[in-house]
Amino acid sequence: MDENLFASVSAGEHLQRRRMNMPRTMVIALMLTLLAPGFRLVAQDLPSPERIVQDSLDRSEPDDRFDLVKAQLEGSYFMILSGWGELQRNLFFEGNIAPHFAAAWKTGSVVFTPKLILRMENDSTGSAPVRTPSYMPRLAMYLWGSPIPQTENSFQFVSFLISHHSNGQSGPFYDSITGLHNLEDGSFSTNFVEVGFHSVGDGTIFDRLLGFTSGGTSWEKIAFRAHIPVNEDPELRSPEGDDQYGRYRLIYSQSARATLFRRIIPFDTKSNTEISYVLDRHFRSEPLLTRNRLNVSYSLLLTPRMNEDFGVYLNYYRGQDYYNIWYDKRIDVFRLGISTNSVTTIFRPR
Numbered sequence: 073m074d075e076n077l078f079a080s081v082s083a084g085e086h087l088q089r090r091r092m093n094m095p096r097t098m099v100i101a102l103m104l105t106l107l108a109p110g111f112r113l114v115a116q117d118l119p120s121p122e123r124i125v126q127d128s129l130d131r132s133e134p135d136d137r138f139d140l141v142k143a144q145l146e147g148s149y150f151m152i153l154s155g156w157g158e159l160q161r162n163l164f165f166e167g168n169i170a171p172h173f174a175a176a177w178k179t180g181s182v183v184f185t186p187k188l189i190l191r192m193e194n195d196s197t198g199s200a201p202v203r204t205p206s207y208m209p210r211l212a213m214y215l216w217g218s219p220i221p222q223t224e225n226s227f228q229f230v231s232f233l234i235s236h237h238s239n240g241q242s243g244p245f246y247d248s249i250t251g252l253h254n255l256e257d258g259s260f261s262t263n264f265v266e267v268g269f270h271s272v273g274d275g276t277i278f279d280r281l282l283g284f285t286s287g288g289t290s291w292e293k294i295a296f297r298a299h300i301p302v303n304e305d306p307e308l309r310s311p312e313g314d315d316q317y318g319r320y321r322l323i324y325s326q327s328a329r330a331t332l333f334r335r336i337i338p339f340d341t342k343s344n345t346e347i348s349y350v351l352d353r354h355f356r357s358e359p360l361l362t363r364n365r366l367n368v369s370y371s372l373l374l375t376p377r378m379n380e381d382f383g384v385y386l387n388y389y390r391g392q393d394y395y396n397i398w399y400d401k402r403i404d405v406f407r408l409g410i411s412t413n414s415v416t417t418i419f420r421p422r
Contacts, residue, residue, distance in 0.1 A: 135421050138176045140227055140272050141214050144291040144327055145183065146170050147373070147413040149385050155407030164192040166407070171414040178421045179217040185210050187235075191395060203255065206396045210235035214270075226273025231295070233266040236303075239396040245307040253397050260397040262304045262317070268295030291327040296320075297348075314357050317399055318350035318365075318392065340383075342373040348391075364402070367391025373411050385411035 148170045154163040167190045174183045189206040216229035243257035270293045299319040301309060308317040325346040350365040358364050368390050375383030386408055393401045 137216055137227060137229070138174075138181055138420055140291075141176075141181055141216075141229060141270075142172075142174060142415050142417075143329075144270070144272075144293075145172050145413065145415060146185070146187075147385075147411045149387075149409050149411040151385070151387065151407040151409035153407075155405045157405035158403055162194045164194050165409075166191045171416065173416050173418060174420075175418040176420045180213065180215040183212045183214070185212070189395065204239035204241055204257070204260070204396055206237060206394075207240055208235060208237050223273070226271055228272075229270050231266070231268040231270060231293075233268070234263070235266070236261075236263050237396065238262070241397075245305055245397075253400055255397060258397050259305055260308075262299050262308055263302050264297050264299040266295050266297040266323075268293050268323075289329055293323070293325045295323040295325075297323060311354050315400060316352060316355045318352055318355055320351040321348045322351055323348045340375045342375075344371045344373075345369070350392075367394075382410055382412035385409045 146168075149168050151166045153165065169188045169190075170185055172183050172185050174181055176182075187208040187210060189208065190202050191205075192202050210233055212231055212233040214229050214231050216227070220228050220230060222228055238261040239259070241257045241259050243254055243259060245254060245258050245260075246252065247254045247256075247258075270291065272289065272291050274289065297320070299308070299317070307315070309319065310316070323346065325344065327342060327344045330341050330343075346367075346369045348367045353360075355365060369387065370389075371385065371387045373383050373385050386406075388406045390404045391402060393399055393403050
């Protein structure tokens, strides 16, 4: 690691403390630098919200299908402080850096995302440490066309994703004194695969099954995620005790676009709801049907029409902490920040 990223402490002191302490201004500068490309790319490389809301995309054209796939990709965000609720930590900020690099052909696309999540703490040391970031690089393949069924008013595609998740540490998983998770330098490493079915159309899947139309465009995904025993800390897979991570998960997500205040100051909005459920037979001595297996996230992005590059980001999350080795904690929090979506297209279908 580059020693310039760390606070001014001696090498011996660093080894003794065994944690990552980035200077506050340097981390914020890094965040803004990595997010900045998205401020330029989103308007150039993503279909405009108005074009999507008005449903002017031709879902039979490969280029427009690729645009619909890109529009549902995860955005980057920068959320201020700890928000309101139970986050278990006193933070300056949380940042999710998720730039996408995509290539497509007539019946599919590949997207690489070097995802990174950072939390800067406001602790008693005064050094504002960034402890054990989540490194989550992932590669996804999206396929459409035959034999995937299509309907007149919707577009269906499937996805196959493989992702890594680690915190870059090498210390013991449990603290030798407390017996709890080692939050200073405890090693966390796992990998997972995910298979998903996606549908884009007028209203939700349930609306279309019942014959209703809403006049808007909705993205939906149903997926199954499985963590695989490759380069994984054994503590995450142990059936003993009550500290299971949750290896198998069922996921449903739904996103929608709309325009508010058309006659005053038009705002384009993008909402996203994601629900996941842990399916493991043995999960912390919990029964199969319990709210403690459930994770719920709702996000709303507001972008003014005069500047669609980025916008105000609101998020509510309730469930298992997704920040690597902190997974044993449950959080219930509402937060506010900014967000953008960065997609770089290497080549696209003609």
